Amino acid sequence: MRGVRRVALGMAFSFFILSLGLVYWQVVQADTLLENPANRRLILMESRVTRGGIFDRNGEIIAQTQTSQGKKVRVYPKGELFEPALGYSTVKLGASGLEGSLADWLLGIKKATPTQTIQQLFALPRQGDDVVLTLDSRLQSIAYNALKGKMGAVVAIDPRTGEILALVSQPSFDPTNLDQNWNTVISRKQDRPLENHAFSLFPPGSIMKVVTSAAVLRSGINTTDLYDCKGSTVINGQVIPEQNDKAHGWVNYNMALADSCNTYFATFGVKAGDNNFLSAAKGFGFGQKIPFELNVPMSSITNAAKIPAKLTTNLLAASTFGQGEVLVSPFHMALITAGIANHGVIMTPHLVERVLDPSQTVLYEQNPQPWLTALSKEEADKITSAMVTAVTDGTAAPGALADVQVAAKTGSAEPGGNVSTHAWYIAFAPAEAPRIAVAVIVEHGGTGGGAAAPIARQIMQEALSQKEGGK
Structure with a gap:
């Protein structure tokens, strides 16, 4: 009899737990389940x-x-x-x-x-x-056509508001009649059309120097002092080469960024220390979830931890110019660029401008909000000045616009293996009152100035030709 009572109590308890679960999922979590795209x-x-x-x-x-x-x-x-x-x-x-x-x-x-x-x-x-x-079909079309036939991504942002103006990934696919064409789309494994390359992670190469700049500026290093670049240097037994072993000669901070001098940033990045470097990276959003309507993978400094507590001297030296284990998405690099443009404040990125009900009454309207304060205004101004020098007298010159001052930085990132470098270009314009910030990557495209800068230039030119605030 006692055994029967135990079985009865066990069944009653099980039904009670099951009932609680049903109430939780069908009442408490009903909206969450219903709104899940997988449902x-x-x-x-x-x-x-x-x-x-x-x-x-x-x-x-x-x-x-x-x-x-x-x-x-x-x-x-x-x-x-x-x-x-x-x-x-x-x-x-x-x-x-x-x-x-x-x-x-x-x-x-x-x-x-x-x-x-x-x-x-x-x-x-x-x-x-x-x-x-918030997307603009005109800018989207320019970026799409400029990237057509290549692998890569373009992200354009209004740095003042966080509005995403263009979000292009190539190769892409046509969603029309997708049920019938699905097998064809998924069979394209080599060019990965379903992958959003704007959210994929890549080594940033020399565009990482804008992040390292914050660490150098905060360390108290005198950025007007001259440094003699001889084409390579050795840090803790590790050889740090310049691209094509080019010796830049005597450079200060501005010219080092303009000429994309690896040895300058490795030398002074190590001197600034890993605490300053990691703090700067975290301030720009590395190791943090980006608040956005779509999922963007976190950018990271090392494979072991997105933001480690410490970095070895060798890994710090490589990380200062975007090699080592650093990985970042083009979307995040556009945010970093926009933050420099917006006096150090990175606005929360967003794609939804407003939502209208069937009678066209506004149900929701986006209110721009800051996400991170990555830099002080003084720091942002110093980095901007160096990025302007990169356009007027450095590697970023191919992105220049007539009658508009552009601030930019090139990058040629080594992905590892016997393949061509990824070509990066980040820029914003006008430098003195930015209205657009752009990040471009052409995968295995070679140099940033050669492959990515012309794409960024076209997008900025179209954006700035439109009337202020016009739609």
Whole structure:
């Protein structure tokens, strides 16, 4: 009898725990589950919900649901221009990219209007919300065409607000009729069209010197002092070479950044110490999750830890000019560039400008917010001055614009192995009152000045030709 009682009590307790779990998942966590892009219920809801449209900042249609022969069809008028960031939404494949992360708005779930709530409660047909992005189709198109046929990424930001103006990854794919073309897309393993190269991690090479600059400036080192670059140097038994073993001669900080002098930054980066270097890197967001509508992997200083407590002298020396184990995404480098442009303050990046309900009433509007204060204004001004010198009298000259002062830095990063270097270019303009910051990478493209700078120049030129604040 006692055994039967124990079994009964055990079953009762099990049912109690099960009931608690059901209440937790179906009541407490109901909205979280429903808003998760992996939840196929979101896709199945679209049989009675017309997914809202996605538009660029000028009102151009990026994604829209149309009815064809009584069947809802997701239409992408721009083809592969906004992929893979835009993503896709199909019953068969689910949702990815912005189509997935913004599904709660697009299906009218988040901050549902009273009408949408009633329609959802009674499973009635309804219209989702429209999302207006910060992206500019004109800048997106220029970046896309400039990168076409190459592997790489372009990110353009308004440094004053954190608005993402262009987010291009190449190669990309056409989301139209994706159910039928899926096998073709996933078979392209060599160029990885589903991977967002703007979020992939790469060694930054010499563009890392803008981060190292903060460490040098904070260490009390006199940046006007001259240093004799002889083409290479030895630090703790490790040979630090210049690109092509070029001797830059006597350089101060400004000329060292302009000429991209590895030995200067390794020498004074080590002198500044690993505490200053790691503090500067952390201040720029290394080892931190970037708040954004899409997932961006953390940038890191070492393989063992994103931001280690200490660095060996040899690893510190290599890290100062973006080699060693340093990894960063083009998206993050655009934020770092924007932070320098914005007097040291990195604004929280965002893609959603506003959300409109079916009657076009504004449900949500982005309010620009700071993310990190990476530099003091004085530090930002000194780095900007050196980046201007890089354009007027250094390696970044190919990104120069007529009648507009550009601040920029080149990078040629060695990915390891017997392959060409990644070509980097970061820039902002106008240098004295920046309105756009850009990061460009051309994978295995060679030099930053040769492969990446012309792309950045085209984007800045188009952005600055538009009226201030115009859409």
